[in-house]
Amino acid sequence: MANQTSDKVNTVLQAGDLELLRTSSLTGAVEKELEHLILTGELKPGERLNEIRLSNRFGISRGPLREATRSLAARGLLDVVRNRGVFVRSISVKEALEIYDLRAAIFGLAGRLLVDHVTDEMLATLNDYLQRMDALAEQRNFDDYYPTNLAFHDHLIGATGSASLVNEYHGLVDRLHLCRAKGLVQAGGLAVSNREHREMVDSLAAGDKLRAQEAFFRHVERSKRRFEMAAEADAREDEEKRDGR
Amino acid sequence: MANQTSDKVNTVLQAGDLELLRTSSLTGAVEKELEHLILTGELKPGERLNEIRLSNRFGISRGPLREATRSLAARGLLDVVRNRGVFVRSISVKEALEIYDLRAAIFGLAGRLLVDHVTDEMLATLNDYLQRMDALAEQRNFDDYYPTNLAFHDHLIGATGSASLVNEYHGLVDRLHLCRAKGLVQAGGLAVSNREHREMVDSLAAGDKLRAQEAFFRHVERSKRRFEMAAEADAREDEEKRDGR
DNA sequence: CCGTATTTGTCCGTATGTATG
DNA sequence: ACATACATACGGACAAATACG
DSSP states (O other): OOHHHHHHHHHHOOTTTHHHHTTSOHHHHHHHHHHHHHHTTSSOTTOEEOHHHHHHHHTOOHHHHHHHHHHHHHTTSEEEETTTEEEEOOBOHHHHHHHHHHHHHHHHHHHHHHTTTOOHHHHHHHHHHHHHHHHHHHTTOHHHHHHHHHHHHHHHHHHTOOHHHHHHHHHHHHHHTTBTTHHHHHHHHHSOOHHHHHHHHHHHHHTOHHHHHHHHHHHHHHHHHHHHHHHHHHHHHHHHHHHTO | OOHHHHHHHHHHOOTTTHHHHTTSOHHHHHHHHHHHHHHTTSSOTTOEEOHHHHHHHHTOOHHHHHHHHHHHHHTTSEEEETTTEEEEOOBOHHHHHHHHHHHHHHHHHHHHHHTTTOOHHHHHHHHHHHHHHHHHHHTTOHHHHHHHHHHHHHHHHHHTOOHHHHHHHHHHHHHHTTBTTHHHHHHHHHSOOHHHHHHHHHHHHHTOHHHHHHHHHHHHHHHHHHHHHHHHHHHHHHHHHHHTO
16 A cells, blocks of 8 residues: 555665664654754655654654654754644745854854954864865865865864854754755855955954954855855756746 | 642643644644743743643643653753653753853844845834833833833844744743743843943944944843843852851 | 545553652 | 652554545
8 A cells, every 4th residue: 555655765764773772762863863864865855754654664653753753843854734744844045045144143153252262272273174175175175175164164163162052053054954955055165265264263363353253254154145146046047947948 | 649749730720721722733732831831930940840740731641742842842941851851941050141142143143134124114113112212211110111122122133034033033032031040131131221222223224234233242242241240149149148157 | 526545633551661769 | 679650662542634536
Protein backbone atom coordinates (compact mmCIF):
# COMPACT_ATOMS: atom_id res chain seq x y z
CA MET A 1 0.00 0.00 0.00
CA ALA A 2 2.40 2.58 1.23
CA ASN A 3 5.37 0.73 -0.16
CA GLN A 4 6.00 3.06 -3.05
CA THR A 5 7.55 5.65 -0.83
CA SER A 6 8.54 3.69 2.22
CA ASP A 7 11.43 2.14 0.34
CA LYS A 8 12.93 5.48 -0.46
CA VAL A 9 12.44 6.62 3.10
CA ASN A 10 14.10 3.56 4.52
CA THR A 11 17.23 4.13 2.52
CA VAL A 12 17.86 7.58 3.91
CA LEU A 13 18.70 6.39 7.38
CA GLN A 14 18.94 3.05 9.08
CA ALA A 15 17.55 2.27 12.48
CA GLY A 16 20.00 0.97 15.03
CA ASP A 17 21.96 4.15 15.74
CA LEU A 18 19.92 4.17 18.92
CA GLU A 19 22.84 3.00 20.99
CA LEU A 20 24.94 5.96 20.10
CA LEU A 21 22.13 8.37 20.71
CA ARG A 22 21.15 6.93 24.04
CA THR A 23 23.24 9.60 25.70
CA SER A 24 20.25 11.89 25.90
CA SER A 25 16.57 11.12 25.80
CA LEU A 26 15.07 9.49 22.76
CA THR A 27 13.27 12.70 21.94
CA GLY A 28 16.52 14.62 22.07
CA ALA A 29 18.32 12.08 19.93
CA VAL A 30 15.61 12.06 17.31
CA GLU A 31 15.55 15.83 17.32
CA LYS A 32 19.26 15.95 16.60
CA GLU A 33 18.86 13.37 13.85
CA LEU A 34 16.03 15.29 12.20
CA GLU A 35 17.93 18.54 12.54
CA HIS A 36 20.83 16.94 10.76
CA LEU A 37 18.64 15.60 7.98
CA ILE A 38 17.10 19.02 7.50
CA LEU A 39 20.30 21.04 7.55
CA THR A 40 22.07 18.71 5.17
CA GLY A 41 19.13 18.91 2.82
CA GLU A 42 18.26 15.23 2.93
CA LEU A 43 14.87 16.47 3.98
CA LYS A 44 14.08 19.32 1.67
CA PRO A 45 12.14 22.53 2.35
CA GLY A 46 8.43 21.96 1.87
CA GLU A 47 8.75 18.20 2.26
CA ARG A 48 6.23 16.52 4.48
CA LEU A 49 7.23 14.28 7.38
CA ASN A 50 5.01 11.27 7.71
CA GLU A 51 4.64 10.44 11.37
CA ILE A 52 4.15 6.72 11.04
CA ARG A 53 6.80 6.17 8.42
CA LEU A 54 9.35 8.22 10.31
CA SER A 55 8.69 6.52 13.61
CA ASN A 56 9.00 3.14 11.91
CA ARG A 57 12.21 4.18 10.29
CA PHE A 58 13.74 5.33 13.56
CA GLY A 59 12.32 2.31 15.32
CA ILE A 60 10.52 4.42 17.87
CA SER A 61 6.94 5.15 18.76
CA ARG A 62 5.05 8.22 17.68
CA GLY A 63 5.30 9.98 21.04
CA PRO A 64 8.97 10.93 21.10
CA LEU A 65 8.86 11.67 17.39
CA ARG A 66 6.06 14.16 17.87
CA GLU A 67 7.88 15.79 20.77
CA ALA A 68 10.99 16.17 18.63
CA THR A 69 9.03 17.77 15.81
CA ARG A 70 7.32 20.27 18.11
CA SER A 71 10.71 21.29 19.42
CA LEU A 72 12.10 21.74 15.92
CA ALA A 73 9.00 23.70 14.98
CA ALA A 74 9.59 26.09 17.85
CA ARG A 75 13.13 26.55 16.59
CA GLY A 76 11.80 27.47 13.18
CA LEU A 77 13.01 24.42 11.29
CA LEU A 78 9.63 22.77 10.84
CA ASP A 79 6.11 23.94 10.20
CA VAL A 80 3.23 22.23 11.96
CA VAL A 81 -0.10 22.50 10.21
CA ARG A 82 -3.06 21.31 12.21
CA ASN A 83 -4.54 18.05 11.00
CA ARG A 84 -2.27 18.11 8.00
CA GLY A 85 1.12 17.29 9.40
CA VAL A 86 4.56 18.73 9.74
CA PHE A 87 6.67 20.06 6.89
CA VAL A 88 10.24 21.14 6.55
CA ARG A 89 10.09 24.90 6.79
CA SER A 90 10.55 26.72 3.55
CA ILE A 91 11.62 30.31 3.87
CA SER A 92 11.06 32.91 1.20
CA VAL A 93 13.68 35.24 -0.17
CA LYS A 94 11.99 38.05 1.74
CA GLU A 95 12.34 36.19 5.01
CA ALA A 96 15.91 35.24 4.21
CA LEU A 97 16.72 38.91 3.77
CA GLU A 98 15.14 39.66 7.13
CA ILE A 99 17.28 36.97 8.72
CA TYR A 100 20.40 38.38 7.09
CA ASP A 101 19.63 41.69 8.79
CA LEU A 102 19.25 40.03 12.17
CA ARG A 103 22.45 38.15 11.62
CA ALA A 104 24.20 41.39 10.74
CA ALA A 105 22.93 43.03 13.90
CA ILE A 106 24.10 40.16 16.08
CA PHE A 107 27.40 39.82 14.31
CA GLY A 108 27.83 43.55 14.74
CA LEU A 109 27.18 43.12 18.44
CA ALA A 110 29.89 40.47 18.48
CA GLY A 111 32.32 43.00 17.06
CA ARG A 112 31.31 45.61 19.58
CA LEU A 113 31.70 43.16 22.46
CA LEU A 114 34.99 41.76 21.25
CA VAL A 115 36.68 45.14 21.56
CA ASP A 116 36.57 44.66 25.31
CA HIS A 117 37.98 41.13 25.10
CA VAL A 118 40.82 41.68 22.70
CA THR A 119 44.19 40.29 23.67
CA ASP A 120 47.43 40.14 21.74
CA GLU A 121 47.04 36.41 21.54
CA MET A 122 43.58 36.74 20.02
CA LEU A 123 44.79 39.22 17.47
CA ALA A 124 47.61 36.85 16.56
CA THR A 125 45.13 34.03 16.03
CA LEU A 126 42.88 36.20 13.92
CA ASN A 127 45.78 37.45 11.82
CA ASP A 128 46.78 33.86 11.31
CA TYR A 129 43.30 33.14 9.97
CA LEU A 130 43.59 36.13 7.64
CA GLN A 131 46.89 34.95 6.23
CA ARG A 132 45.65 31.45 5.63
CA MET A 133 42.55 32.76 3.89
CA ASP A 134 44.61 35.14 1.81
CA ALA A 135 46.77 32.27 0.65
CA LEU A 136 43.81 30.00 -0.11
CA ALA A 137 42.05 32.76 -2.00
CA GLU A 138 45.12 33.41 -4.09
CA GLN A 139 45.34 29.71 -4.92
CA ARG A 140 41.64 29.73 -5.76
CA ASN A 141 41.35 26.81 -3.36
CA PHE A 142 37.70 27.33 -2.55
CA ASP A 143 37.21 23.90 -1.01
CA ASP A 144 39.52 24.80 1.84
CA TYR A 145 38.62 28.46 1.89
CA TYR A 146 34.99 27.85 2.79
CA PRO A 147 35.54 25.87 6.03
CA THR A 148 38.35 28.19 7.08
CA ASN A 149 36.07 31.15 6.60
CA LEU A 150 33.43 29.40 8.68
CA ALA A 151 35.91 28.63 11.44
CA PHE A 152 37.03 32.26 11.42
CA HIS A 153 33.50 33.46 11.98
CA ASP A 154 32.74 30.84 14.60
CA HIS A 155 35.90 31.77 16.41
CA LEU A 156 34.86 35.41 16.53
CA ILE A 157 31.35 34.56 17.69
CA GLY A 158 32.62 32.21 20.38
CA ALA A 159 35.27 34.63 21.61
CA THR A 160 32.57 37.02 22.81
CA GLY A 161 32.00 34.63 25.71
CA SER A 162 28.27 35.11 25.36
CA ALA A 163 26.51 31.77 25.13
CA SER A 164 23.24 33.51 24.33
CA LEU A 165 24.82 35.28 21.40
CA VAL A 166 26.31 32.06 20.08
CA ASN A 167 22.94 30.35 20.28
CA GLU A 168 21.03 33.12 18.64
CA TYR A 169 23.55 33.49 15.86
CA HIS A 170 23.58 29.80 15.03
CA GLY A 171 19.82 29.66 15.09
CA LEU A 172 19.71 32.32 12.42
CA VAL A 173 22.37 30.63 10.31
CA ASP A 174 20.47 27.36 10.54
CA ARG A 175 17.26 28.94 9.37
CA LEU A 176 19.04 30.47 6.42
CA HIS A 177 19.61 26.95 5.14
CA LEU A 178 15.88 26.54 4.68
CA CYS A 179 15.73 28.96 1.81
CA ARG A 180 14.86 27.13 -1.37
CA ALA A 181 17.67 29.08 -2.97
CA LYS A 182 20.12 27.52 -0.58
CA GLY A 183 22.88 27.51 -3.16
CA LEU A 184 22.61 31.27 -3.36
CA VAL A 185 23.23 31.57 0.35
CA GLN A 186 26.48 29.71 0.01
CA ALA A 187 27.44 31.72 -3.05
CA GLY A 188 26.84 34.89 -1.07
CA GLY A 189 29.14 33.71 1.66
CA LEU A 190 31.93 32.59 -0.62
CA ALA A 191 32.79 35.63 -2.64
CA VAL A 192 34.12 37.49 0.36
CA SER A 193 36.82 39.99 -0.13
CA ASN A 194 39.49 39.63 2.47
CA ARG A 195 39.59 43.38 2.73
CA GLU A 196 36.38 43.10 4.77
CA HIS A 197 37.95 40.59 7.12
CA ARG A 198 41.01 42.75 7.56
CA GLU A 199 38.94 45.79 8.37
CA MET A 200 37.12 43.77 11.01
CA VAL A 201 40.33 42.67 12.71
CA ASP A 202 41.90 46.11 12.38
CA SER A 203 38.94 47.77 14.03
CA LEU A 204 39.25 45.30 16.90
CA ALA A 205 42.94 46.09 17.21
CA ALA A 206 42.13 49.79 17.20
CA GLY A 207 39.77 49.23 20.11
CA ASP A 208 37.03 51.24 18.45
CA LYS A 209 33.66 49.75 19.40
CA LEU A 210 31.53 51.63 16.92
CA ARG A 211 33.91 51.01 14.08
CA ALA A 212 34.10 47.32 14.92
CA GLN A 213 30.34 46.99 15.18
CA GLU A 214 29.89 48.66 11.83
CA ALA A 215 32.62 46.63 10.16
CA PHE A 216 31.10 43.38 11.41
CA PHE A 217 27.60 44.53 10.51
CA ARG A 218 28.53 45.54 6.98
CA HIS A 219 30.38 42.32 6.40
CA VAL A 220 27.14 40.37 6.74
CA GLU A 221 25.15 43.01 4.89
CA ARG A 222 27.42 42.59 1.91
CA SER A 223 26.82 38.88 1.71
CA LYS A 224 23.14 39.70 2.04
CA ARG A 225 23.42 41.91 -1.01
CA ARG A 226 25.21 39.20 -2.95
CA PHE A 227 22.48 36.77 -2.03
CA GLU A 228 19.86 39.30 -3.05
CA MET A 229 21.40 39.83 -6.46
CA ALA A 230 21.71 36.12 -7.06
CA ALA A 231 18.09 35.62 -6.05
CA GLU A 232 16.95 38.33 -8.44
CA ALA A 233 18.94 36.84 -11.26
CA ASP A 234 17.36 33.51 -10.42
CA ALA A 235 13.89 35.01 -10.56
CA ARG A 236 14.61 36.57 -13.92
CA GLU A 237 15.70 33.20 -15.26
CA ASP A 238 12.47 31.59 -14.13
CA GLU A 239 10.47 34.36 -15.71
CA GLU A 240 12.23 33.97 -19.03
CA LYS A 241 11.68 30.25 -18.93
CA ARG A 242 7.98 30.79 -18.37
CA ASP A 243 7.54 33.61 -20.87
CA GLY A 244 10.01 32.79 -23.63
CA ARG A 245 9.72 29.07 -23.83
CA MET B 1 -0.87 11.00 48.80
CA ALA B 2 -0.12 13.81 46.43
CA ASN B 3 -2.83 16.00 47.84
CA GLN B 4 -0.57 18.35 49.73
CA THR B 5 0.44 20.12 46.56
CA SER B 6 -2.32 19.21 44.16
CA ASP B 7 -4.69 21.55 45.93
CA LYS B 8 -2.45 24.51 45.36
CA VAL B 9 -1.93 23.54 41.77
CA ASN B 10 -5.60 23.15 41.11
CA THR B 11 -6.34 26.63 42.27
CA VAL B 12 -4.05 28.27 39.77
CA LEU B 13 -6.17 27.40 36.78
CA GLN B 14 -9.42 25.60 36.24
CA ALA B 15 -10.08 23.13 33.48
CA GLY B 16 -12.87 23.96 31.09
CA ASP B 17 -11.26 26.77 29.08
CA LEU B 18 -10.85 24.14 26.43
CA GLU B 19 -13.70 25.51 24.38
CA LEU B 20 -12.06 28.85 23.94
CA LEU B 21 -8.76 27.30 23.07
CA ARG B 22 -10.12 24.82 20.58
CA THR B 23 -9.17 27.22 17.83
CA SER B 24 -5.80 25.55 17.46
CA SER B 25 -4.64 22.10 18.46
CA LEU B 26 -4.67 21.07 22.08
CA THR B 27 -0.91 21.19 22.13
CA GLY B 28 -0.89 24.75 20.86
CA ALA B 29 -3.56 25.82 23.32
CA VAL B 30 -1.75 24.31 26.27
CA GLU B 31 1.49 25.88 25.10
CA LYS B 32 -0.13 29.30 25.09
CA GLU B 33 -1.62 28.68 28.52
CA LEU B 34 1.68 27.58 29.98
CA GLU B 35 3.46 30.50 28.35
CA HIS B 36 0.98 32.81 29.98
CA LEU B 37 1.41 31.20 33.39
CA ILE B 38 5.18 31.49 33.07
CA LEU B 39 5.32 35.07 31.87
CA THR B 40 2.86 36.30 34.48
CA GLY B 41 4.92 34.57 37.15
CA GLU B 42 2.19 32.21 38.30
CA LEU B 43 4.72 29.55 37.55
CA LYS B 44 7.96 30.81 39.00
CA PRO B 45 11.52 30.34 37.75
CA GLY B 46 12.93 27.08 39.02
CA GLU B 47 9.51 25.63 39.74
CA ARG B 48 8.93 22.10 38.62
CA LEU B 49 6.04 21.10 36.37
CA ASN B 50 4.52 17.80 37.36
CA GLU B 51 3.32 16.04 34.24
CA ILE B 52 0.46 14.12 35.77
CA ARG B 53 -0.85 16.93 37.91
CA LEU B 54 -0.67 19.43 35.09
CA SER B 55 -2.41 17.17 32.61
CA ASN B 56 -5.14 16.48 35.16
CA ARG B 57 -5.52 20.14 35.80
CA PHE B 58 -5.90 20.96 32.14
CA GLY B 59 -8.11 17.95 31.64
CA ILE B 60 -5.91 16.54 28.91
CA SER B 61 -3.68 13.55 28.50
CA ARG B 62 0.05 13.66 28.93
CA GLY B 63 0.84 13.53 25.23
CA PRO B 64 -0.13 17.06 24.21
CA LEU B 65 1.21 18.38 27.50
CA ARG B 66 4.62 16.92 26.79
CA GLU B 67 4.60 18.29 23.26
CA ALA B 68 3.78 21.74 24.58
CA THR B 69 6.62 21.61 27.11
CA ARG B 70 9.17 20.54 24.49
CA SER B 71 8.15 23.48 22.38
CA LEU B 72 8.48 25.90 25.27
CA ALA B 73 11.83 24.37 26.13
CA ALA B 74 13.07 25.04 22.61
CA ARG B 75 11.93 28.63 23.02
CA GLY B 76 13.99 28.93 26.18
CA LEU B 77 11.12 29.21 28.65
CA LEU B 78 11.46 25.75 30.18
CA ASP B 79 14.33 23.45 31.05
CA VAL B 80 13.96 19.75 30.44
CA VAL B 81 16.17 17.56 32.59
CA ARG B 82 16.27 13.97 31.56
CA ASN B 83 14.44 11.64 33.90
CA ARG B 84 13.89 14.46 36.33
CA GLY B 85 11.25 16.59 34.70
CA VAL B 86 10.72 20.02 33.32
CA PHE B 87 11.31 23.25 35.20
CA VAL B 88 10.53 26.86 34.57
CA ARG B 89 13.76 28.27 33.26
CA SER B 90 15.65 30.42 35.67
CA ILE B 91 18.13 32.77 34.10
CA SER B 92 21.09 34.23 35.93
CA VAL B 93 22.00 37.90 36.05
CA LYS B 94 24.89 37.11 33.71
CA GLU B 95 22.55 35.60 31.15
CA ALA B 96 20.12 38.47 31.56
CA LEU B 97 22.91 40.88 30.72
CA GLU B 98 23.74 38.85 27.61
CA ILE B 99 20.11 39.03 26.56
CA TYR B 100 20.04 42.78 27.11
CA ASP B 101 22.93 43.06 24.67
CA LEU B 102 21.12 41.00 22.07
CA ARG B 103 18.02 43.06 22.56
CA ALA B 104 20.06 46.23 22.12
CA ALA B 105 21.52 44.91 18.90
CA ILE B 106 18.12 43.99 17.49
CA PHE B 107 16.49 47.18 18.67
CA GLY B 108 19.37 49.05 17.08
CA LEU B 109 18.67 47.20 13.86
CA ALA B 110 15.06 48.34 14.12
CA GLY B 111 16.24 51.93 14.28
CA ARG B 112 18.52 51.44 11.32
CA LEU B 113 15.74 49.84 9.27
CA LEU B 114 13.13 52.40 10.24
CA VAL B 115 15.11 55.20 8.64
CA ASP B 116 14.08 53.77 5.27
CA HIS B 117 10.42 53.51 6.30
CA VAL B 118 9.90 56.88 7.87
CA THR B 119 6.86 58.84 6.79
CA ASP B 120 5.45 62.10 8.07
CA GLU B 121 2.53 60.18 9.44
CA MET B 122 4.78 57.84 11.37
CA LEU B 123 6.74 60.75 12.82
CA ALA B 124 3.49 62.37 13.89
CA THR B 125 2.43 59.19 15.66
CA LEU B 126 5.77 58.87 17.39
CA ASN B 127 5.76 62.50 18.48
CA ASP B 128 2.31 61.91 19.85
CA TYR B 129 3.66 59.06 21.95
CA LEU B 130 6.47 61.31 23.18
CA GLN B 131 4.08 64.03 24.27
CA ARG B 132 1.83 61.61 26.09
CA MET B 133 4.79 60.08 27.89
CA ASP B 134 6.15 63.48 28.77
CA ALA B 135 2.83 64.41 30.32
CA LEU B 136 2.53 61.15 32.24
CA ALA B 137 6.08 61.43 33.50
CA GLU B 138 5.46 64.94 34.73
CA GLN B 139 2.36 63.75 36.57
CA ARG B 140 4.38 60.88 38.01
CA ASN B 141 1.62 58.65 36.69
CA PHE B 142 3.74 55.53 36.41
CA ASP B 143 0.81 53.16 36.09
CA ASP B 144 -0.09 54.66 32.74
CA TYR B 145 3.46 55.48 31.74
CA TYR B 146 4.58 51.88 31.72
CA PRO B 147 2.06 50.48 29.19
CA THR B 148 2.44 53.57 27.00
CA ASN B 149 6.17 53.08 26.97
CA LEU B 150 5.63 49.44 26.03
CA ALA B 151 3.27 50.39 23.21
CA PHE B 152 5.78 52.93 21.95
CA HIS B 153 8.47 50.30 21.70
CA ASP B 154 6.17 47.73 20.15
CA HIS B 155 5.05 50.27 17.62
CA LEU B 156 8.64 50.93 16.59
CA ILE B 157 9.47 47.25 16.39
CA GLY B 158 6.37 46.49 14.35
CA ALA B 159 6.88 49.42 11.99
CA THR B 160 10.03 47.81 10.63
CA GLY B 161 7.78 45.43 8.73
CA SER B 162 10.10 42.56 9.58
CA ALA B 163 8.19 39.68 11.10
CA SER B 164 11.44 37.91 11.90
CA LEU B 165 12.67 40.90 13.84
CA VAL B 166 9.43 41.16 15.78
CA ASN B 167 9.62 37.49 16.71
CA GLU B 168 13.21 37.58 17.74
CA TYR B 169 12.76 40.71 19.80
CA HIS B 170 9.76 39.39 21.67
CA GLY B 171 11.51 36.10 22.31
CA LEU B 172 14.29 37.98 24.04
CA VAL B 173 11.92 40.13 26.06
CA ASP B 174 10.03 37.04 27.15
CA ARG B 175 13.18 35.35 28.36
CA LEU B 176 14.13 38.41 30.34
CA HIS B 177 11.07 37.75 32.50
CA LEU B 178 12.67 34.53 33.71
CA CYS B 179 15.30 36.30 35.73
CA ARG B 180 14.73 35.72 39.41
CA ALA B 181 15.28 39.43 39.83
CA LYS B 182 12.30 40.14 37.62
CA GLY B 183 11.40 43.23 39.55
CA LEU B 184 14.76 44.70 38.66
CA VAL B 185 14.05 44.25 34.97
CA GLN B 186 10.91 46.30 35.30
CA ALA B 187 12.68 48.90 37.41
CA GLY B 188 15.31 49.19 34.72
CA GLY B 189 12.69 49.79 32.09
CA LEU B 190 10.75 52.35 34.06
CA ALA B 191 13.25 55.03 34.88
CA VAL B 192 13.65 56.03 31.28
CA SER B 193 14.55 59.57 30.53
CA ASN B 194 12.42 60.88 27.73
CA ARG B 195 15.50 62.53 26.31
CA GLU B 196 16.49 59.08 25.06
CA HIS B 197 13.17 58.62 23.33
CA ARG B 198 13.41 62.02 21.73
CA GLU B 199 16.88 61.35 20.43
CA MET B 200 15.58 58.14 18.86
CA VAL B 201 12.76 59.88 17.05
CA ASP B 202 14.96 62.80 16.07
CA SER B 203 17.54 60.53 14.53
CA LEU B 204 14.79 58.85 12.50
CA ALA B 205 13.55 62.24 11.33
CA ALA B 206 17.11 63.16 10.38
CA GLY B 207 17.31 60.05 8.23
CA ASP B 208 20.65 59.09 9.68
CA LYS B 209 20.92 55.29 9.84
CA LEU B 210 24.01 55.06 11.96
CA ARG B 211 22.79 57.65 14.40
CA ALA B 212 19.42 55.96 14.68
CA GLN B 213 20.97 52.54 15.19
CA GLU B 214 23.20 53.90 17.90
CA ALA B 215 20.40 55.83 19.61
CA PHE B 216 18.19 52.75 19.69
CA PHE B 217 21.05 50.55 20.80
CA ARG B 218 22.09 52.82 23.63
CA HIS B 219 18.54 53.17 24.81
CA VAL B 220 18.45 49.48 25.65
CA GLU B 221 21.99 49.47 26.96
CA ARG B 222 21.03 52.12 29.47
CA SER B 223 18.21 50.05 30.88
CA LYS B 224 20.69 47.19 30.97
CA ARG B 225 22.96 49.31 33.11
CA ARG B 226 20.12 50.25 35.43
CA PHE B 227 19.24 46.58 35.78
CA GLU B 228 22.87 45.75 36.44
CA MET B 229 23.16 48.31 39.20
CA ALA B 230 19.96 47.15 40.83
CA ALA B 231 21.17 43.55 40.67
CA GLU B 232 24.46 44.49 42.30
CA ALA B 233 22.69 46.39 45.05
CA ASP B 234 20.52 43.32 45.53
CA ALA B 235 23.54 41.08 45.81
CA ARG B 236 25.12 43.39 48.37
CA GLU B 237 21.98 43.26 50.46
CA ASP B 238 22.01 39.48 50.46
CA GLU B 239 25.64 39.47 51.45
CA GLU B 240 25.05 41.80 54.35
CA LYS B 241 22.18 39.70 55.55
CA ARG B 242 24.39 36.63 55.50
CA ASP B 243 27.46 38.23 57.05
CA GLY B 244 26.07 40.82 59.47
CA ARG B 245 23.04 39.06 60.80
C1' DC C 1 -19.39 15.94 -5.61
C1' DC C 2 -19.03 11.53 -2.95
C1' DG C 3 -17.09 7.57 -0.56
C1' DT C 4 -13.00 5.52 0.89
C1' DA C 5 -8.30 5.30 2.56
C1' DT C 6 -4.90 7.69 4.97
C1' DT C 7 -3.19 10.38 8.61
C1' DT C 8 -3.30 13.23 12.43
C1' DG C 9 -4.84 14.34 17.21
C1' DT C 10 -5.80 12.49 21.41
C1' DC C 11 -6.56 9.20 25.00
C1' DC C 12 -5.48 5.15 27.80
C1' DG C 13 -2.96 1.39 30.00
C1' DT C 14 1.35 -0.25 31.03
C1' DA C 15 6.23 -1.51 31.55
C1' DT C 16 10.70 0.14 32.68
C1' DG C 17 14.19 2.83 34.50
C1' DT C 18 15.75 6.58 37.34
C1' DA C 19 15.91 9.90 41.08
C1' DT C 20 14.92 10.91 45.91
C1' DG C 21 14.43 10.53 50.77
C1' DA D 1 19.27 -0.84 50.78
C1' DC D 2 14.43 0.15 49.98
C1' DA D 3 10.26 2.11 48.68
C1' DT D 4 7.97 5.64 46.40
C1' DA D 5 7.11 8.86 42.98
C1' DC D 6 7.90 10.09 38.64
C1' DA D 7 9.52 10.47 33.83
C1' DT D 8 10.28 7.88 29.63
C1' DA D 9 8.67 5.18 26.17
C1' DC D 10 5.69 1.73 24.05
C1' DG D 11 1.42 0.03 21.79
C1' DG D 12 -3.22 0.00 20.87
C1' DA D 13 -7.34 2.40 20.04
C1' DC D 14 -10.62 5.63 17.97
C1' DA D 15 -12.68 9.99 16.28
C1' DA D 16 -12.12 13.54 13.18
C1' DA D 17 -10.03 15.78 9.51
C1' DT D 18 -7.90 15.38 5.23
C1' DA D 19 -6.43 13.55 0.77
C1' DC D 20 -7.59 10.92 -3.17
C1' DG D 21 -9.80 8.33 -6.69
